[in-house]
Amino acid sequence: MKRGIYAGSFDPVTLGHLDVIRRGGLIVDELRIMIGVNPKKVGGFFKVEKRLELIEESLEHMKWFGKDRSAFPVGTFSGLLMDYCKTHAVAFNIRGLRAAQDFNYEFEMHGTNVDMAPEVNTVFLVAPPSFQFISSTTIKELASYRSPALRKYVTPCVVGALLEANQA
Template structure:
């Protein structure tokens, strides 16, 4: 069985994230969608629990996945990604690239990960043009100003949660 991981903060999860998940699901049998928790960092717009719920609900909205729900494992982890991969026999680390800046960061991480866990292969997906300039920060700003454009970049459940969260902040 080919297992992969797609890890991030997903604060919030965007359609760009789900595009990576969809494409990764075409090359692995089981995909772990994991929120990396850094105990030294705090904050975020959504709690870890809210992010996990939004990912779960968004997967239900996304009819174009064509995979059984059992092919996706949603959760969180603390520590090194390579340690999580070893503990779960994961061989593919899936990463999305929007621009050159993403590539530079991911390339540096790839070098370190290769030294620590050569058995884990990094797979890069280049974002389609409609998602190349969209970040979670941009999405949060659009939601703060109540821009209808937010609907284009997130699922319905994430859009509702964003509007609610930014209404009270």
């Protein structure tokens, strides 16, 4: 079984993330969607539990991915991603790239990752033009203004959670 991981903060999950999940699922038999939890960092817009819930709910909008839902487990991990990959027999590290700055960051990390876990293959998936400018920061900004454009970039459950969080 080819096992992959798509790790991130997903704060919140966007349609760009779901696109990476869909395309990553074409490469591996199982794609773990994992929120990296760093105990040294506090905060985030949504608590980790809410992010997990929003990912799970958002995956329900992906009926078209052609695989059983069980092929996309969702969870959290702490520590180094490559340590997680080695411990859980994950052979593919799926990374989404929106722009050149994403590539530069990921390329720097890739060198360390290869050194730590040469058996883990990093796969870079370049975002299509419609998702290249979606970021969680932009999504949160749109939500703070209750912009109708929000619906273009996230699933309905994420829209609801963002609008609810911005009511105060």
